[in-house]
Amino acid sequence: METVSLGPVLAGAVRRLTEAGVASPRFDAEELAAFVLGVPRSRLLLAEGFDQPQAARFDDLVGERARRVPLQHLTGVAGFRHLELAVGPGVFVPRPETELLAGWAIERARALPRPVVVDLCSGSGAITLAVANECPDATVYGVEREELALAWARRNGEARRVAGDRSVTFVHGDATAPDVLAELDGTVDVVVTNPPYVPDGSTVSPEVAEHDPAAALWGGPDGLDVVRRLLVRAAALLRPGGVLGIEHADVQGESLPALVNRHEAFEDVADHRDLADRPRFTTARRRKLAG
Template identity: 85%
Template sequence: MIAGAVRRLTEAGVASPRFDAEELAAFVLGVPRSRLLLADGFDDDHEARFDELVGERARRVPLQHLTGVAGFRHLELAVGPGVFVPRPETELLAGWAISAAAGLAAPIVVDLCSGSGAIALAIANECPSATVYGVEREPLALAWAQRNAAARAAAGDRPVTLVQGDATAPDVLAALNGTVDVVVTNPPYVPDGSTVSPEVADHDPAAALWGGPDGLDVVRRLLDRTSALLRPGGVLGIEHADVQGGTLPALVRRHADFDDVADHRDLAGRPRYTTARRRKLAG
């Protein structure tokens, strides 16, 4: 069954056909993929359900929409239509934010454009001393984030405060202005007209993807909001496309309120996120 699914997914152009076939088989059987070889075989109901799911995946419905979950660092998050599926490369940005917060006694962290809540919830999970806020504009995405936040709070993680609003608006979290230690964001950054996979084009919400002609329209507006939120010496991390490894750091450097700008690569060696520090007050 799995071998046949792998062939079917390969013919459909799925990037990881064996992994996806095994994940779907494990999902149908109700076991972790690591235990798949020890599971009992499919009965007729399992076979029918597996065939149905493989057909959906061959039509390029995201794997995470079919299983209902996406792994992110140490978490399993609920995802589905209306929310951006968190990517493994974003785990590096979350790890940077966790490290930055972990060195502080009682850090305040803000995740802008929070989506499913992946970054905010990972920080709350791995840095329990942090007070974490997430901002998301889109109602459907916010509903997924709220669901995930409730599940993590029930599991014993420190609660995350989620706010609906435009992350670039001056009134969003205005009461925190000048007090935040870490701002992290995975904003819409795909340049308009870019070629993306069917999983992205047809299923990820457009509001989470497209960032204008050069992909940086939202980032430009976020920099002023971030500058207001951060305390002097606070730090910022922004994910970006691999084609923006020069343009996004240059944009941040041109902003008068930031210094110590650096770009960071992912595990494949591609430019992935930019960090900076809010300038300290003179004297």
């Protein structure tokens, strides 16, 4: 069967994606090519090229990406720290920035014997499973309200269950409700959350606006409506001295720490920046009981 040379096809795909306004056209084109060929992107240069069916499939995928369907929806996976997560319609695609918050939670959990960690608004299960993967002594719970997202999280956790690991539990429920994981109140070491925090009316990319679920995005006029309720639930879950981490938008680097500081349950409030030096997540410690 005739082989189609990879170089010109990739160059054409990059031009097409650039014209469509895709933020990372070369990376996306190469990822799609590697996906079609069934090889890692790092080995793409060793590929001889596409056969005709592969070339047609690649062209179709590039067309979808040019229409701003998320790359991860097309390949079916999203990388997150050391994991590959299944994603698709109905679940928020985890972002590289969130790996920093997950790393913070992992470091805090590793410092403790048999820690208990709760991930509120767990979505695809990215933070939940990253903590479990990198802190095997932890017992980890992920809470998710949206049924479609929960199905993706449970799918992503299935490999651990097949292997006999029962350290991860996904719970269907509103992360702000007082009865969710109420049996853990006052015992949790780390609470972490990547909640809906985008202020209503914000401009977001077509990938986000048209494909990420609205319930995972919008957080009210200032983006902090859900966070206000989550603070109450986190305060109840955490043991005295336990810690909380909350991802936020880069415009909330002052407003979210101020909100947490006003909550009487928390102290040692700090904000953290991402690799692009943008405000990214806030951390705090549950106050110890007086006396």
